[in-house]
Amino acid sequence: MCGSASGRVMEVIESLVEKADGFLQRVGRPFVTLSYAQSLDGCISARAGEPLAISGSESLILTHQLRAHHEVILVGIGTILSDDPRLTVRLVEGKNPRPVILDSRLRVPATARVFSQNGRSPMVVTRNGNSQERCRALVEVGATVLTVDPNSRGQVSLHSLLDRLGQMGVKSVMVEGGSRVITSFLLARLADYAxxxxxxxxxxxLRAVSDLNQSDPKCFLRIKNPGHQWLGDDLILWGDLA
Ligand SMILES: NC(=O)c1ccc[n+]([C@@H]2O[C@H](COP(=O)([O-])OP(=O)(O)OC[C@H]3O[C@@H](n4cnc5c(N)ncnc54)[C@H](OP(=O)(O)O)[C@@H]3O)[C@@H](O)[C@H]2O)c1
Known part of the structure; x- marks a missing residue:
């Protein structure tokens, strides 16, 4: 354990906790925070399928602080296969969020570190049509397999997933990546805070965000009520997503 987020960054955490409070009752789904680390040219890794440590140590502490303030941490199967992340809170005091993995074809290996590290039953979200044997192997390592409606591309429908999480009483979700998942949340207008x-x-x-099909600058997705803070050499930007 080494440190905590300080100064204006604590305001961010307090602000999102406040925004998440009562959101589920009002909107019927959890409050969604999008959080990732990118380069100046908007990249989250050097190549798809490869991890890249891009944040400095102070911003990493912030990431762990954010994890500790969300009930769920959500990533795509691409991130599990490339980074094999633990998705735990290690750099600050706090509870681990429950990992949720978007995985339409149940490609997640039962040996992934997320199954042995977190202490909270990771949820693998898929669509129907997968083999019972794959499901059983994941349940054996402590996972819960949740089947939801597919979207038009045959992947997990984010609307259905957030509805289901809302029905389970989940109030807040932190989306950490990778690129396809970030893009899907933005396209579906389902991220509330960044x-x-x-x-x-x-x-x-690899760009954090690919094609958002936007051409009219007046309609570009933008951060409202933006704030910023330097943490070491990194610039932290935050705000509401319209
Ligand atoms: N810098 C950072 O903060 C950061 C954070 C996280 C990851 N990363 C990087 O991001 C890269 C991985 O990104 P990625 O784009 O390859 O993979 P990803 O976004 O982690 O996962 C994408 C996969 O999730 C599944 N999925 C299921 N439902 C989906 C939906 N509704 N929308 C989108 N995806 C859905 C799809 O696979 P199926 O069709 O098989 O379901 C899809 O191919 C890695 O290089 C990793 O290092 C960086």
Whole structure:
């Protein structure tokens, strides 16, 4: 354990806790925070399928602080296969959020670190049509397999998933990536708040956000009530997503 987020960054955490309070009752789904670390040119890794440590140590502490203030941490199967993340809170005091993995075809290996580290039953979210044997192997390592409606691309429908999480009483979800999942949340207009780390490097690799099908600048997705703070060499940007 080493440290805590300080200064204006504590305001971010307090603000999102306040925004998440009562959101489920009002809106019928959990409050969603999008949070990831990108380079100056908007990349989250050098190549798809490869991890890249992009944040400085102070921004990493912030990420763990954010994790500790959300009930669920959500990533795509691409991130599990490339980074094998633990998705735990290690750099500050706090509870681990429950991991949720979007995985339409149940490709997640039962040996993934998320199953042995977290202490809270990770949820693998899929669509129907997968083998019972795969489901059983995941249940054996402590996972819960949740089947939801597919979207038009045959992947997990984010609307159905958030409805189901809401019915389970989940109040807050932190979406950490990767690129396809970030893009899907933005496209579906299902992210309510963003906390982004911008690291002062050019990477020229995998963009955090791909095609959002936007052409009219008046309709571009934007952060409202923006705030910022330097943490070491990294710029932290936050605000409400319309
Ligand atoms: N810098 C950072 O903060 C950060 C954070 C996280 C990850 N990353 C990086 O991001 C990269 C991985 O990104 P990625 O785009 O390849 O994978 P990803 O976004 O982690 O996972 C995408 C996969 O999730 C599944 N999925 C199911 N439902 C989905 C939905 N509604 N929308 C989108 N995806 C859905 C799809 O696979 P199926 O069709 O098989 O279900 C899809 O291919 C890695 O290089 C990792 O290091 C960086």
């Amino acid at each position: 906390v982004l780390t911008v690291s002062p490097v050019f990477v020229g690799g």
